[in-house]
Structure formats: structure tokens, C-alpha cells
Amino acid sequence: MDMSQYKALFLSESREYLRSIAEQVVALEQSPAERSAVDALFRGAHSLKGMAASMEYGDVVVVAHGMEDLMARVRDGALPFDAGVADLLLEGVDLIDALLDDVEQERPSTLPTGDYAQRLAIYTPARPKASREVQAEPEPTHPDAAAPPAAEAEKAKESAGEAGGTVRVKTELLDHLINLTGELVTNKQRLLNIGRELASPALDDAVSETAKLLRALHDEVMKVRLMPFEAISDRFQRSVRSVAKKSGKEIHFELTGREIGLDRGMLEQLVDPLNHILRNAVDHGIEESGERERAGKPARGTVWLAVTRDRDRIQITVRDDGRGMEPKAMIEAAIAKGVLSPEEGELLSPDQALMLSCIPGFSTAKEVTDISGRGVGMDAVNAAIQKLGGTLGIDSEPGRGTTITLRLPLTIAIIHALVVQIGQVKAAIPVNAVQRTVELSRGQIETMGKRQMFQLDGEPIPLLSLNRVLGLPLGRFPDGILPLFVTQAKGRRVGIVVDRLLGQHELFVKQLGRPLSKMAGVAGGATLGDGEIVAILDLAGLL
Amino acid sequence: MTPQRLLLFSAARQLFAFNLQEVCEVMEPQQCYPFAGVPPHYLGLINFHGNLTALVDLASYLGLQSRPLPGKLLVIDTRLAHLALKVDAVGSILDAGSITGASSHDDPLTEALLETPQGSVRLIRLEALLSGLEQELQGSVPNDAKPGGT
Known part of the structure; x- marks a missing residue:
């Protein structure tokens, strides 16, 4: 029987299982006694094995079978769920992920699955000391956490599976629908322009009604594009775990809002920025256990990642209870690096001083580590968030911790932008980057x-x-x-002079393909109501 | 390896060719909108079936004398790029069987120099063209204008 027609389905379902397994493993490490998660892990590995066997992907079967056996030993009480088991299972997830890539690319695999299966089979638990270390400290309880992480992950998985009457749709089809809706929005603007020229009340009424229907259509189509945050959240759990292990710190990681839907196009672009913020929090924010205890804090640091939605805005916060940041130290470092003059430093408010961390090359970390890099990250994070039409805010209290807040639009497809004239060219600036517009007389300019x-x-x-x-x-x-217009650049406000301010427009953002997609300072393009094409500027990349 | 079918065209009195599969449409010149911050051989952006497509004057990009002709637009397959090239004229589709000789060329942009019944033809390596355009854009970062310069 030709099974190739089922390959895409197999790959997509297998990757969903892998995501779920990785989440369960990390959650179980924090609540090892969570029986339902142990069962779910066993079932996940078993289902993966069954699917791979029916498709005759032997290597995947070998790895999944080993994982299933290991989990059976944990389920039957023969083996505690310790860090060694977690490491092996996560290694298995990576191995299967690589095997799935080989299947997708239709290339033969050379991965050593036999060696992995053997290590699983002979695995014996670590010495009791190690297991006591994992379990000795009581879990920090959080008033918001109604259910333990493992149970929460399992619940999320179950609710996703419950959705009856659903159908899988190719992503290209969704993109096409969005594209058509966007074109209609552009066309509506065109009709409005014609209506104004003709001064026809009947046409105005019809266009106005069409605009309402279009708004409803747009909202519905955008809903289809939304994917739950959990589609990427397993990577963060693993990232925090890995950095904590490397830096020898004890970290408790809490994730809330995994069910919140975000634009599919935005999710992938959030992975790197969020990973960077989380790694910074663990590597630089959270102190060593000894230092924490001396400061009267629990030895184990906590990092929270929370996603919330307020109407058409998404808010993502990363909070840690670490050492926090000192605005004065940030200003001193900026002056020492020649980023600011002492006079400019005096003008900065504490909030502006914290934003100095988003200037390229700025870092106050005493040590460069291979975990969080060399202080080149937060500027890239800020630029990436602005490119998505969002903003980044930093709030910190020395000794108590830091909160980084990302505010994002629900969709990146349709934005409000300020259109400006510069020379013969028109360009658009997303309104989230515009604090206000000003008409300045020459007499108001000081040198x-x-x-x-x-x-x-x-x-x-x-x-x-x-x-x-x-x-x-x-x-x-x-x-x-x-x-x-006034915008924020390099931690402070700047007035950007243009030839003319042409007003605010609702624009359907189109990505620019090769070669213009490589151009710094351009976030995409859009068509105005009269058919004119404008570039959408990415001020963070431009200034 | 020479593609099965080539699209011949001319720019700055020279003959060029693309693998026919890399071109999705040949168009008459159409309304083009200027785009700030790009090198002068970018004529602007056109709307190609909803795709915002960069329009580049090929002769000018190659450092050849661009001719003041209305010309034609070669639109590259939208799965590969959002790029249209302004050329002087588009000739015939050439079958690989009609090629009488092929030699290599120093220019990395040229896949091969082909001898054809129409004369000597430079077969353009699309990937090299795209990479070259991208590198140029990455190099032409915006002016590092310090605040204060109005």
C-alpha cells in the first residue's frame, strides 16, 4: 500500500506528540509525583511508536519504543522520574525530531538510534543524593497556579484533542484567505476615495456597510490564523532547563497562558526573542543559591512566563525574582562605553536608563558567558518586537527582580500606520512606534x-x-x-523630521520577498487606497 | 548543466538568457513606485498580482549602459523571489538542442556563455543574481545620521 500520501499527516501529528512529550518531561521534573503526566508520557511514546510502525519508519520505532519502555519502568515504580530519565527522554525527542526531518527531506538517516535504545535499556537511577537534591526543596507555591504544571500541560493537551468537527487546512490556503481579505481592505479604501470624489450618499452608504462586513470577515479570518502559544512554549521550558543546568542554578519555571492564541506568523518570530530574554533572566538575573540565601530569598530562583490577551492586544511578560537592574549603574556603564555623555546621562529617567540595555553592544554583565552571549542580544530582541508592531518595556527593582513586558498586536497582517512624504517617496510608520506628531516652527529649534x-x-x-x-x-x-513625529530610539525620544505628514491609514502588510527582504529598516510594504505602494519602515532597524 | 529551455532577452545590446522555469511572466512596463534607501538601479516597486515586487534595471545593475527604451519586464518566479527585471526586449524561447557550444565565464553571475543561432548568449545564474542584490542591500545600511541633522 502506498503510504506516502499520509506522510504530511504523520509528520504533523508526530511533531505534536514530540512537543507534548517535551512539555510533560520538563513539567514532571518539577512535579515528579504527577501520576497523570507519567501516564501521558507513556501514551505519547506508545502512540508515536504505533504511527511510525504503520508508516514503516523503523528508526523512529526503535527510539519511541525505548522511550516507551523507560516510561513503563517509571510508571510501574521500578524507576524514579529523575533528571537522568528526563535527559534521556529529551534526547529521544531531539533524535526523533531529527529523524522526522530526514523523513520529510526523503533522505536516509545515519543517526545512531541503536546506541540510544541501549542506553535507555540499561539506565539505572542516579545515586540517592542526586534524587534528594531534586526533591529536597519544597516547590515554591504560587497563588495563581491552580494546577501543577504537569497536570496543566496534560489538561491543555486533552482540551486540544477534544475539538470535535475540526478539519486540517493547509497553511497556504489560510495565507491566501488573509491575502484576499487584505486586498479587500485596500480596495475598500479605494472605493471610499471614489465615493468622496463623486459625492454620492448612496455609494457612501454602500461602502460604509461593506466596510463593516469586511471588518467582521477580517476578524473571523484572523481567528483561523491564531495558534495557541503552546505551539512554541515547550522550547522555552527546555531552554530554561538547559541554561539552569549549565549555570548550576536552581530554577523553578512557571508558564501561564499557553492556551492564548497568537498570529501564526508572529509565533515563530517570537521564539528567538523570548529565548534570549529567558536565558538572560536565568544567566544574569537569578543569583547563585548562596547569594540568594544571604539576601533572605529562597535558594531556588523563579522565572515566570505569562501570556495574556486584552481585546486585540497580546501581552507577554517574563519576570524573575533575581537581582534586578540598577538604573544608575546602567547610566554609568553607558557613559563609560561612550554611548552617552555625562550630561545626557543626567537627563535620563530611571525607566529610560533601563532601556539602555536595548542599545547595540550594551551590556553590564560582569562576565561574558557562553549562555547569554556577549551583550548583543537585547537590541536584537527590541528590534524584532518592533518589527512585529509591538513594544518592549522593562521594569526592575534592585534586589527584587526584573519584568520584561512585550505588548504585541493580535495580528501582524493589518496595522495602523502614519504615512509620511519624504522627497518623492511615501513611507509608512506603524503607529505603535509614533508617540506623537508635532508641527515645529524654526524658532523652536535650539542648537x-x-x-x-x-x-x-x-x-x-x-x-x-x-x-x-x-x-x-x-x-x-x-x-x-x-x-x-516623536519616537523612541536607543532609550530616548527623538523627533523625526519629514517633508509632510499624510495621515493615518489602515494598511495590509505584505512581506517583501527576495531581495528586498534583506534590507535593514524595512518591515514590509503595503498598497494605499489609490494603488500606490509604500514601504513600511522599521524604525528600530533604521535608527 | 544547461536547462532544457531558455528564455532569450536583450539588455544594453547584449544577449542574455534565463532558465525558462525561473521566469513566470513577461510584462509590459507598468506603474512603478519609488522606494527609499535602495541603490539607483532599483526603479521601485510594482504590484504583480498582489505581490510587491522590486523592479531592477538589469543593464544598470550589471554596470552596462542602460538604453532609454520602454522595454519589457521579466518577472521572476514568485516562489523564488519578488523581483522583476527591466530589459530592452524579450526574444524567443530556445531549446537546449539548438545550442551549438558552451563555455564557462569568469563572471560568477554567468552560468555559461552559450553559442546559439542568435549569437553568443550569457546564461544568468539566478541564485547569484539574487545573492548579489541581497548583499548589496545589506551593505547599503541607512545613513548613520546623528540626531540633530535636519
């Missing part, structure tokens, strides 16, 4: 050294020409009025 500034709410704001940044001829402003 401080080589810089031109203006005062806004008692704060001197430096001016920058978008024309100059983009290599376009500078504006002339014969009436003496400079239009500008």
Missing part, C-alpha cells in the same frame, strides 16, 4: 553643540531628518514649519 533640539514636555528632544537617514534630498520648509 546644543552640533545637535539641533526642541523642547517637549520640558525634555530636550534631538531632531533627525528621515530624508537624510534614507539618503534623500533634504526638505526645504518654505513656510518655516517642520512636520515631525
